[in-house]
Every structure is written in C-alpha cells, then in structure tokens.
Amino acid sequence: xxxxxxxxxxxxxxxxxxxxxxxxxxxxxxxxxxxxxxxxxxxxxxxxxxxxxxxxxxxxxxxxxxxxxxxxxxxxxxxxxxxxxxxxxxxxxxxxxxxxxxxxxxxxxxxxxxxxxxxxxxxxxxxxxxxxxxxxxxxxxxxxxxxxxxxxxxxxxxxxxxxxxxxxxxxxxxxxxxxxxxxxxxxxxxxxxxxxxxxxxxxxxxxxxxxxxxxxxxxxxxxxxxxxxxxxxxxxxxxxxxxxxxxxxxxxxxxxxxxxxxxxxxxxxxxxxxxxxxxxxxxxxxxxxxxxxxxxxxxxxxxxxxxxx
Amino acid sequence: xxxxxxxxxxxxxxxxxxxxxxxxxxxxxxxxxxxxxxxxxxxxxxxxxxxxxxxxxxxxxxxxxxxxxxxxxxxxxxxxxxxxxxxxxxxxxxxxxxxxxxxxxxxxxxxxxxxxxxxxxxxxxxxxxxxxxxxxxxxxxxxxxxxxxxxxxxxxxxxxxxxxxxxxxxxxxxxxxxxxxxxxxxxxxxxxxxxxxxxxxxxxxxxxxxxxxxxxxxxxxxxxxxxxxxxxxxxxxxxxxxxxxxxxxxxxxxxxxxxxxxxxxxxxxxxxxxxxxxxxxxxxxxxxxxxxxxxxxxxxxxxxxxxxx
Numbered sequence: 001x002x003x004x005x006x007x008x009x010x011x012x013x014x015x016x017x018x019x020x021x022x023x024x025x026x027x028x029x030x031x032x033x034x035x036x037x038x039x040x041x042x043x044x045x046x047x048x049x050x051x052x053x054x055x056x057x058x059x060x061x062x063x064x065x066x067x068x069x070x071x072x073x074x075x076x077x078x079x080x081x082x083x084x085x086x087x088x089x090x091x092x093x094x095x096x097x098x099x100x101x102x103x104x105x106x107x108x109x110x111x112x113x114x115x116x117x118x119x120x121x122x123x124x125x126x127x128x129x130x131x132x133x134x135x136x137x138x139x140x141x142x143x144x145x146x147x148x149x150x151x152x153x154x155x156x157x158x159x160x161x162x163x164x165x166x167x168x169x170x171x172x173x174x175x176x177x178x179x180x181x182x183x184x185x186x187x188x189x190x191x192x193x194x195x196x197x198x199x200x201x202x203x204x205x206x207x208x209x210x211x212x213x214x215x216x217x218x219x220x221x222x223x224x225x226x227x228x229x230x231x232x233x234x235x236x237x238x239x240x241x242x243x244x245x246x247x248x249x250x251x252x253x254x255x256x257x258x259x260x261x262x263x264x265x266x267x268x269x270x271x272x273x274x275x276x277x278x279x280x281x282x283x284x285x286x287x288x289x290x291x292x293x294x295x296x297x298x299x300x301x302x303x304x305x306x307x308x309x
Numbered sequence: 310x311x312x313x314x315x316x317x318x319x320x321x322x323x324x325x326x327x328x329x330x331x332x333x334x335x336x337x338x339x340x341x342x343x344x345x346x347x348x349x350x351x352x353x354x355x356x357x358x359x360x361x362x363x364x365x366x367x368x369x370x371x372x373x374x375x376x377x378x379x380x381x382x383x384x385x386x387x388x389x390x391x392x393x394x395x396x397x398x399x400x401x402x403x404x405x406x407x408x409x410x411x412x413x414x415x416x417x418x419x420x421x422x423x424x425x426x427x428x429x430x431x432x433x434x435x436x437x438x439x440x441x442x443x444x445x446x447x448x449x450x451x452x453x454x455x456x457x458x459x460x461x462x463x464x465x466x467x468x469x470x471x472x473x474x475x476x477x478x479x480x481x482x483x484x485x486x487x488x489x490x491x492x493x494x495x496x497x498x499x500x501x502x503x504x505x506x507x508x509x510x511x512x513x514x515x516x517x518x519x520x521x522x523x524x525x526x527x528x529x530x531x532x533x534x535x536x537x538x539x540x541x542x543x544x545x546x547x548x549x550x551x552x553x554x555x556x557x558x559x560x561x562x563x564x565x566x567x568x569x570x571x572x573x574x575x576x577x578x579x580x581x582x583x584x585x586x587x588x589x590x591x592x593x594x595x596x597x598x599x600x601x602x603x604x605x606x607x608x609x610x611x612x613x614x615x616x617x618x
Contacts, residue, residue, distance in 0.1 A: 087343060224577075
C-alpha cells in the first residue's frame with residue numbers, strides 16, 4: 001500500500017494518504033468490531049473465582065522478566081480466563097497439574113482457587129523458583145517447585161503422574177516437539193489433557209499443520225483452539241528485549257523506528273486430550289542447539305545462548 | 310450416582326437425594342459459571358452487522374424442519390455470530406462462498422451483510438431451495454442455489470472455484486469424509502478456508518482425532534475450534550423427530566420419559582485453512598450406505614433411508 005501511494009509513514013506510524021482516504025470512501029471500506037466488549041472477545045469472565053485482586057497483588061511483586069530466559073508473561077486477566085477455561089473443561093478441580101515454565105505465575109492463580117489437588121512447577125529461573133516458593137508458603141498453597149532444564153528428561157517422580165500439563169513452548173518445530181514431549185511425559189494417559197499457546201506471528205500455518213500432525217501422532221485429539229486468547233503486554237514485559245527482536249528491526253526498516261507501543265504479541269490457546277497411550281517423540285537428554293530456539297520464522301527472539309526457557 | 314443413592318429420578322428429572330445434598334455440603338461442591346453473560350460465552354457480539362432483526366424476520370418464514378432430511382438449524386443469534394467470526398477471519402468480504410446444506414439459512418445472513426462477492430448454496434430440500442431463491446430475488450442477494458445430493462460429486466462449475474466452504478456434516482467417519490471431500494473440492498487452493506461443526510455428543514474424541522488426521526492429510530491446518538459455539542434449539546426444530554432419537558430412548562430408560570426440554574445439541578465450530586494443494590479423499594459418485602449416516606456413536610439420528618442431508 002505504501003508502493004501504491006495509499007499509505008505513508010509519519011512519525012513512526014502508518015497512516016492513509018489523501019489518495020488512501022479517497023479510495024476508502026470509494027471502496028466503502030468499513031470495519032466491524034465483532035468481538036464482545038464485556039469480555040474482550042474471549043467469552044470468559046475475567047474474574048470468575050473472585051481472586052483477581054489477590055493474584056494481581058502477588059504478581060505485582062514478581063521478579064521482572066529478563067531476556068536471558070526469553071521471559072514474558074500474559075496479562076493477569078488472561079491468566080484468570082485461562083484458569084477459568086481449564087476449570088470449565090474439568091481439568092482444575094481435584095487434579096494434579098504440571099506447569100512447565102511459569103513466567104505467568106499461573107500455578108499461583110490456580111492454587112488460589114483452592115480447587116486443584118496439587119500443582120508442580122518446573123522452572124529454570126531461580127528468581128521465579130524462590131518467588132513461587134515464598135508465595136506458596138505465605139498463602140499455604142499446594143505448589144511444589146523444582147529447577148528444570150528442558151534439555152534434560154523428566155525425573156522419575158514427574159513421569160506419568162499428572163492429569164494436566166500447561167506450557168508455553170518456543171515455536172520452532174524442534175523446540176515445540178521437545179517441550180511437548182517433556183510435558184506429555186508427565187501425563188497419566190487416556191483422558192489427561194494439555195494446554196499450550198501457539199502464535200501466528202512466529203509460526204506459519206504450514207508449521208501449525210506439522211505441529212498438529214505431531215500432536216495427533218502422540219495420540220492426542222485437539223479439542224479447543226481459542227484465537228488471541230493470550231495477550232502479552234509490552235509494558236514491563238516484552239519491552240525489555242525489544243531492541244533485540246527481529247520484528248523491531250524489520251519495522252524500523254520501514255517506519256524509521258523499531259519502538260513498539262502496541263500489545264502485538266498474542267497466542268492461540270490450544271487444548272489437547274489423550275485418547276490412547278501417549279507416544280513421546282523425544283526421549284532422553286538432548287544437547288542445546290540453535291535449531292531449538294531459532295528458525296526462519298522467529299521474530300521475537302533473542303540469541304540461542306540466552307534462551308534456556 | 311443413582312446407584313450410590315446421591316441422585317434420584319422425580320417426574321422425569323434428576324435431583325439430589327437428601328444424602329446427595331448432605332454430601333454436596335460436606336464436599337463443598339461449588340459451581341462457578343465462568344462464561345461471559347453478555348455474549349453467552351462466545352466472545353462475539355450477536356448483532357455485529359445490525360441485520361439480526363431482518364434475518365430473524367426472514368428466518369421466521371422458513372419451511373419447518375422435517376425429519377426426512379435430518380434437518381435442524383442453529384439459533385439465529387448464533388448464525389450471526391458465525392458470520393461475524395467468518396468476517397473477522399477475512400473470509401466474508403469480497404469472497405466466493407459455498408454453503409453445502411443450508412438449514413441455517415446462513416447464505417441469506419451472509420448476503421444481508423452485502424460483503425461477499427458471491428454465495429452458492431447446494432441443497433437437497435426443494436422447499437429450502439425455493440425459499441432461498443424467493444428471498445434472494447426479493448432482497449436482491451448474490452445467492453445461487455442448486456439441488457445437490459452428496460452422493461454425487463460436484464459439477465464442473467463448482468470445482469476449484471470458491472474461497473470458503475461452510476457445511477454441517479453428519480458425524481460418522483464415512484459421512485464426514487464424504488461431506489468434507491465434496492466441500493473441499495469447491496475450494497481454490499492454498500489460503501482457502503472451510504468451516505464446519507462437530508459435536509461431542511455423536512463423535513468421541515477418538516473419532517475427533519481421526520477426523521483431524523484426515524483434515525491434515527487433505528493439507529489443511531486447523532486454525533480455530535470454538536466449543537459450543539452452535540446451539541440447536543429444541544423448539545420448532547430438533548423436537549420434530551425426538552421420539553426417533555436413540556438418546557431419547559436411553560433417557561427414557563432411566564427417567565421414564567424421553568421428552569427433552571433443554572437445548573442439549575450443540576457443536577464446536579471448526580475452521581481449517583489449506584496450506585498446500587488440497588487432496589480430496591473421496592472422488593466420484595458413491596452409493597448411499599447406512600454407514601454414511603449411522604454408526605455406534607449416533608444418538609440423534611433417524612433411519613438412514615430418511616437421511617439424505
């Protein structure tokens with residue numbers, strides 16, 4: 001549209017040119033906002049359990065995200081909605097839940113509902129481990145945290161021992177297969193469920209199809225896919241490493257600045273459920289390789305050596 | 310729960326026994342309603358285009374569903390929401406859309422937005438064909454209707470000629486493969502999208518996984534799955550054949566009456582998008598066989614000879 005003279009760059013923003021404005025009239029371009037304004041288009045109340053305030057208070061004290069671990073958390077209301085959706089599926093009450101990587105502190109949110117039987121968190125960042133442990137003691141929550149590096153396979157106590165996993169994997173094919181393998185190793189079997197996020201920003205639909213194929217081969221059925229359910233705020237979150245993002249450099253090439261002031265990073269929440277004995281594609285320890293963290297679809301990504309999520 | 314004395318049958322309804330009530334207290338059983346009350350938990354406004362009233366007026370005059378063609382329509386507000394979701398995906402404006410079986414009159418709803426380039430309806434029921442033709446002339450809508458029987462392959466003019474298909478297939482594996490084959494035959498190729506509904510009532514998760522596998526093999530990626538997005542009202546709709554439903558007989562065995570007064574039939578709205586040349590599993594004409602319409606998961610289903618959807 002820039003080439004066609006319909007759009008121009010002005011102070012780092014795109015806007016319609018006089019020709020663009022004229023064409024908009026002529027073509028009767030109209031935008032309908034179809035999403036529900038009450039629930040931000042998500043269909044789920046933001047505070048179904050009445051714990052949002054407590055959760056926000058706790059989350060406000062969390063360690064700031066650091067680029068070293070490629071961290072970034074979804075916004076507090078969306079964490080609550082994710083929990084509510086998990087609850088509605090029957091995956092929260094009286095269940096054993098494994099959280100693999102917990103930047104979102106969803107373990108604390110779930111525990112505050114007092115519904116799960118037990119929550120285990122596997123996390124690489126010692127600051128988060130200490131924080132979750134401290135909160136867990138203070139509020140008397142059934143959360144166990146352990147240090148975990150996805151390169152290593154699960155230790156015995158976590159294998160085949162959970163009803164539900166929750167994780168937000170990296171989006172390279174190698175990386176997501178590794179994350180989903182580890183997470184699925186924790187599950188009991190038929191009827192166990194998994195939740196994870198997947199973007200359209202860093203994963204093409206061809207990659208989606210391949211990931212879906214692998215999930216079906218693991219003997220999961222895909223049961224839910226909620227587009228844009230998880231929003232990652234820029235403020236005090238993704239902005240920490242934005243100068244490193246490939247997308248910032250690409251935007252900068254066009255509009256002259258790579259500074260991003262919109263919450264552009266969002267993901268689809270996907271639920272899968274095991275319909276048969278789960279098959280695990282990656283077993284045993286693996287070496288850290290660049291391919292796990294970066295591929296040619298990466299846009300919001302730091303160097304591999306800084307990304308042991 | 311009946312066997313355990315927690316639940317009893319009373320006037321055709323289930324209710325908690327005194328023991329059940331006591332246990333509910335003891336176990337602190339609580340139900341949280343997590344769905345947004347404003348949009349019925351669907352995340353989408355019920356009248357984003359301001360055409361709901363017109364659409365309802367038209368739909369109120371439609372031919373009544375008959376059991377012969379296994380008909381049943383989703384409620385008007387949900388038709389509007391389905392259209393809004395299709396719009397938001399970029400699949401409504403300036404597109405060519407094929408509707409295979411149109412009990413829902415979604416063709417009319419879409420056309421009333423004045424956004425699609427063209428809509429083709431393939432339908433077996435002459436009453437519906439006449440009705441849609443009449444409305445189309447009266448409101449000057451870009452809808453073409455033709456009689457179609459899913460046993461026959463698409464005629465040349467429909468092949469590879471559409472951006473989007475919409476259908477609500479039967480849920481046997483043979484049947485859904487046939488419906489999706491015919492519908493996908495109409496699509497142009499990479500980037501074309503399809504929408505269809507799938508239930509948890511008549512399709513087990515094992516069957517879901519098999520259907521998903523077939524979709525991936527056709528070179529689709531699954532992009533969205535909205536649980537319970539489509540509700541089929543009983544009134545003036547599914548009730549027409551309810552004495553024939555297997556589920557009615559099963560309920561009758563337990564509670565003494567098969568009369569259903571809740572809108573129990575609902576389906577997940579699934580969107581797929583082609584990421585490569587589409588592969589069609591069923592090509593050419595097929596014979597009508599029972600397996601297309603009935604399998605051991607069928608619950609709301611008439612006799613095969615009455616079901617040429």
